[in-house]
Amino acid sequence: MPSNGRRRTSGRNGTRSARQNDPAPLLPILARRVREVEAKSANGKVGPTNRTKFQVIALLVRSERARIKADESLSGGTRTELMKRLDGVATILARTAAQDTSLLSLLEPNGTPSAATQRMRLDWLLESGAELSEEERQIKAPEQRREEVVPEQLAAKQVVPVAVRARVRANPFLEPDLSRPADPEPVGYLSGWDLIDPLYRAFEQGAGGxxxxxxLPPVPKIDRFSPPGLDxxxxxxxxxxxxxxxxxxxxxxxxxxxxxxxxxxxxxxxxxxxxxxxxxxxxxxxxxxxxxxxxxxxxxxxxxxxxxxxxxxxxxxxxxxxxxxxxxxxxxxxxxxxxxxxxxxxxxxxxxxxxxxxxxxxxxxxxxxxxxxxxxxxxxxxxxxxxxxxxxxxxxxxxxxTDGQQPSPRLTRRLEATGLTPADRGFYPQARAAVIDxxxxxxTKAAVAKDLPAKRVADLPVELDGEIGRSIRAAEHELGQRLVNRYLRMLEAREGGIPNNHEPDLELMRRVAQAELDSTSPTADGDNVFTMVRKIGQAKATLAADYAAQLVHSVGKVVFFAKHIDVMNTAERMLADAGLRTVSIRGDQTTTQRQAAIDAFQNDSDVSVAVCSLLAAGVGLNLHASSNVVLAELSWTAAEQDQAIDRVHRIGQEEPVTAWRILAAHTIDTKIAELIDAKQSLAARALDGSDEEIVSSDSVQLDALVHLMVQALEG
Missing domain, CATH: 3.40.50.10810 (Tandem AAA-ATPase domain)
Structure with missing residues (x-):
């Protein structure tokens, strides 16, 4: 790694540096940049650009510390003050890495950093007024590491089935090592640019439709792909x-x-x-x-x-x-x-x-x-x-x-063919097109399967009466008040205290909510957002099962989705008491048991309801013998909800599909449903070309807790 080259006789243009009397002109730059990274970490998102910043800061803190210790021209007091400022930057780095532990790997001092990292480091040094030799300005090719497929900790766990040994004996020349050297880093004009973040941004901005x-090629006149009897x-x-x-x-x-x-x-x-x-x-x-x-x-x-x-x-x-x-x-x-x-x-x-x-x-x-x-x-x-x-x-x-840090040489060449850089506004639609290609x-189903029936989600609010309803609303109020108290304490600790008639500081609320999520889990004791949602699901179980039974009598087979086993158990008992035959699809089944349940639901006219785990049965299954879905509990993502509905709404379906979403009125359940619906715009904009605004990428849990705090403040 090149030294800092602190010969501050001239700046980038050969003039005297404005910072020549500063014993450490790099420190203000590091302090500013580390705050930028910390702010991104507080939002729960540290993208590739800020990960590069994090690594550059760590490298420069290390080299600057060594330089200050070795600089005999500094007085003892000056050296102590500079080291104190460096320690402040290092403390923020450590705090940031504690929030996003994936950053810890970037603190490794060995190896050659990526070209983007070296380029950013060079720019910061020049900004500080450092005079660097031609050799120190060179961007070095990163070391190519041969990755082992089997990590050392898994070596003892490996199995080699007897049948595989037989295949190797049958063909001893099965797999010669034809490994090739890694593709050299592109040497075109985009070398050194951070391209990953701009590629993400290209999809975030949508494509105007x-x-x-x-x-894709046009459909050939002769179908040479379908096997006999299938189309x-x-x-x-x-x-x-x-x-x-x-x-x-x-x-x-x-x-x-x-x-x-x-x-x-x-x-x-x-x-x-x-x-x-x-x-x-x-x-x-x-x-x-x-x-x-x-x-x-x-x-x-x-x-x-x-x-x-x-x-x-x-x-x-x-x-x-x-x-x-x-x-x-x-x-x-x-x-x-x-x-x-x-x-x-x-x-x-x-x-x-x-x-x-x-x-x-x-x-x-x-x-x-x-x-x-x-x-x-x-x-x-x-x-x-x-x-x-x-x-x-x-x-x-x-x-x-990509390799996670930079595009592959092939994709980079496509980007360079545009003649643009991320500094050009026109780069983004062309970069998006390059990745798509x-x-x-x-x-979408609407575009390619016009004969596929329509799909709709219908919300059915239900009242949670009695003691269970009161306890859920009380728990929500208590959690909201607890979070608001933390928020107010943090607000009061700021300089100037709590202003009169202040508007809610949503960013601070999100930090409070994130701390709450980090300290709890779905299995934690006491009331938190996870346990409350589970209680709501338990309270809705009988109402959802009763509605499913009514649907069976009016429309035929029904697929019933729930998130928790106890909700599924309650539904199965109620449906059995109603004289309905059910099958169950759960995570603890063998593949044979699960397939037998699917086949029975699809083919046996006596089976009325498939009671399914939202997680275990939400992907890959074909349940189109039904056209009605009951969602007894909500997922935390729009994707899981859509996957569940699409077990029914797929090729082979002949009826319009309706998903009946059971919501507990006057509880956080309804807010979660709103947040899930809002998340739909992400895929619409990034994949389908919609110009809808992308909602925050933060989790639904986080937004739900902020909602509780706002309610508590207003109350």
Whole structure:
């Protein structure tokens, strides 16, 4: 790392520096920048640009500390004062990292920082008046590290099924190491620019009506993709034609119910990209196996359970669920996959989770070792954005479009072809188009399935009477008052105290709410936002089940969604007492049990209600034998609610779909429903080209607590 080069005889233009009498002109810059990063952290969001700032501050604090200690021209008092100011910056860094622990990895002193980090460091040094040599101005290429697919702590957990050993013995030349050196960093005019944040902003700004979907080839006159006896829809054929023409990376973000699994299964056949690895939620493993057999009957599929004792290692398609991926990393990374599909890809949006890290390391291994270095990679999700545009991050990394810090050389070349930089206003729509052309495919039901019936959400407010209703309203009031007291204490501690008739400081309220969320959890004792919502769900259980029973008698089969097991149990008891036969779909079932329940609901006319876990049954399932959904409890995200409804509203549905959302009137339940509806605009703007305003990316829980505080203040 180059030194600070504190020869302050001249500035950038050769004139005497205005700061030449300041013994540490860099310190005010560091103090200002660290406050900027701290402010972003307080909002619960530290994006790539501020992560780069954080790392630069840490590097400069370290080098500035060493310089001050070694500077013999400084008096003891001056040195002490400068070190005190540096310690203040370091304290803010530590406090910020405590709020976002993913920043801790940026404090590592070893290795060469990224080009963006080096560029920012250089700019700050020049701003401080430092005179640097040509060598010190050079941007060095980062060190390329070979990532191990299997972390050391998981090595002892690895299993190698007997069948896999047999496959290796049958072909000892199964997977030669064809690793290539990493692509060199682009040397074009955008080298050194921070491009990740502008790419996110390009999607946040929308497109004035343009949907986020790449241009696909027209539907060919001859359908060469549908197997005998089956017919693909035109939108499915268009994607497969793109695969036939050579495109190999896709974020397939079609709305739920438009046949993404079938497209992925046939894409592997079109690209001749076998063997294929499909990483899927446990709930859809059997469905994936059936889809492979249905759409590519000439191919063999195996589903990996547990330690893989019963798997077929000579299969063409390997289906594994996220939960057991960790014990199979070793052999999966060496089998020689030529394609990889991640189903419900929003499951990997949390980059700090083991699940995400395993998926990304496997994808990188496949990209590096596939003979053409161009494997078929597909991320399937109808809801790629849940809380924030940065939910794209992990998916883009899986597809090889970015490494999390900078775009891939291929994407960078597309951006440079625009002739613009992020400083140009016209850069953003063209940058959005460049990312879309990498392989984002988004079709809505309204656009491609015009014969699919309509979908609507109908709210049914219910009164919680009696003691349970009073206790819930009292608990809400008590929580709101407790948070307001904290807010007022913090406000009073500020200089000047609490102003008369002051407007609520929403930013301070959000900090109070975040502290409350950080100190509680869904399983915590005492009343908090989680326990209150659970109590509301329990209180609504009998009312929701009674309404479901009425629906059965008037419209036929019903799908009943709840979040908590006790609510599901209550509903099943009430429905049984009403003489209705039900099936249950829960997280603790085996895949065989779950599929048997689905088949019974779909095919048995005597089964009236499917009582489903919102989390366990909210993805991948086909329950279109019903056209009515009862949402007894609310999720915390619009995406989970939509996924649940789309178990019914999908290809094969012949009736208009109605989701009946049971809401407890005069409680926080109704506010949560409003917040969930507001979140819908995120995907509308980023993916579908709407000009709706994007709402705050903060969680629904946070906004709900702020609502309680505002109510308590007004009361």
């Amino acid at each position: 343009g949907a986020a979907s790449m241009n 693909l829809m035109p939108h499915q054929i268009q994607l497969l034609e793109s695969v036939r023409r050579g495109h190999r990376t896709f974020l397939l973000a079609d709305e739920p119910g438009l046949g993404k699994t079938a497209q992925a299964v046939i894409a592997a056949s079109v690209a001749d990209a076998y063997p294929m690895l499909a990483v899927v939620p446990n709930v859809v493993k059997i469905n994936w196996s059936r889809e492979v057999e249905r759409w590519t009957p000439q191919r063999r599929v195996t589903v990996i359970h547990g330690d893989g004792r019963d798997m077929d290692a000579f299969a063409d398609v390997f289906v594994v669920n996220y939960a057991i991926l960790d014990r199979h990393l070793s052999w999966l990374s060496n089998l020689g996959f030529r394609s990889m599909v991640v189903d419900e890809a929003h499951f990997i949006k949390n980059l700090t989770s083991q699940r995400s890290q395993h998926v990304l390391s496997l994808a990188k291994r496949i990209r590096d070792r596939e003979p053409t270095h161009n494997p078929l990679l597909m991320a399937l999700t109808g809801t790629p954005l849940i809380n924030d545009v940065e939910d794209f991050n992990a998916i883009w990394q899986f597809l090889g479009w 990498m392989g984002i495919v988004r079709r």
